[in-house]
Amino acid sequence: DAGIIQSPKHEVTEMGQTVTLRCEPIFGHNFLFWYRDTFVQGLELLSYFRSRSIIDNAGMPTERFSAERPDGSFSTLKIQPAEQGDSAVYVCASRLPRDRGPKFSNQPQHFGDGTRLSIL
């Protein structure tokens, strides 16, 4: 099984530039999640999709951050313009929908290796 593919693995860019990160989820996973991992806060949810619709983007730190999933498959996370405080590892995850069975049925999330972003 192919896992989640995130690109690039590392990104180094200057303040003020536009950063675009990409995530290819596991085939068939209609839920896709973007997280940010910092030393101080740990892993925090930024936004997540069900198919092509954003379900929740309350975790996006500012309007400089935006996420899209135009056809319900891959997703991009854009930071425009980037600031030094945006340096972190950005992690994508995906999962199948919950089972339609009993109330307590669930599916685990599968995670990518992340993109390490450094803003100079």
Next chain:
Amino acid sequence: SQQGEEDPQALSIQEGENATMNCSYKTSINNLQWYRQNSGRGLVHLILIRSNEREKHSGRLRVTLDTSKKSSSLLITASRAADTASYFCATDAGYGGSQGNLIFGKGTKLSVKP
């Protein structure tokens, strides 16, 4: 804000010993999940325990859940050097048709010395 809080933050043991990590959370949950992360790699799902379950086993892993105390523990028996990693608990508060998301703790860094 953090939902899960792991304890201890770091744990160092010898190979063959058991490792116990604890997780406390604040709100009602649908399930609790444990993940493992090796340095520089993505999170790997270990085990999911539902709120109506009290204990679950998977190989050398044993997870307990006490919803009255809002706490969970992960026990790794007969640890190996390859178990060295960070371990995270994550809670899922979604119910039924709602599509909840995971809230992670900051993790326990486990070091198993050969």
